[in-house]
Amino acid sequence: MWWxxxxxxxxxxQPLIDAGMAQDAICALLYRFAVDADGLEVVxxxxPPIRAAWxxxxxxxxxxxxPVD
Incomplete structure (x- = not known):
């Protein structure tokens, strides 16, 4: 893992921020994305503006x- x-x-x-999504909602969305297999299903x-930003x-x-090997 790397940061x-x-x-x-x-x-x-930034696209999600620009679309008006709150930081806690962005964190929740990213967590769902990390756990779920379908990237579009999480949104x-x-x-529509959030789906486009996603x-x-x-x-x-x-x-x-x-990562660099």
Whole structure:
């Protein structure tokens, strides 16, 4: 397991913040994502702006570098 710098973490979740999601709701969403297999299913009950922001958040997660061997 590795951690990213706080500015990288903030960059990843910024679309959700911009969409108006509260920090505790973001934490809960990320926890659900870590536990559930379906990334889109975790936001199925959210309003469209949050679902769109989640797509951008996933894109940003995928842009981060992986672990160095």
């Amino acid at each position: 990213f710098a706080p500015e990288q973490q903030r960059w990843v979740i 199925h009950d959210q309003p 797509t951008h958040t996933i894109d940003r997660m995928l842009m981060l570098p992986g």
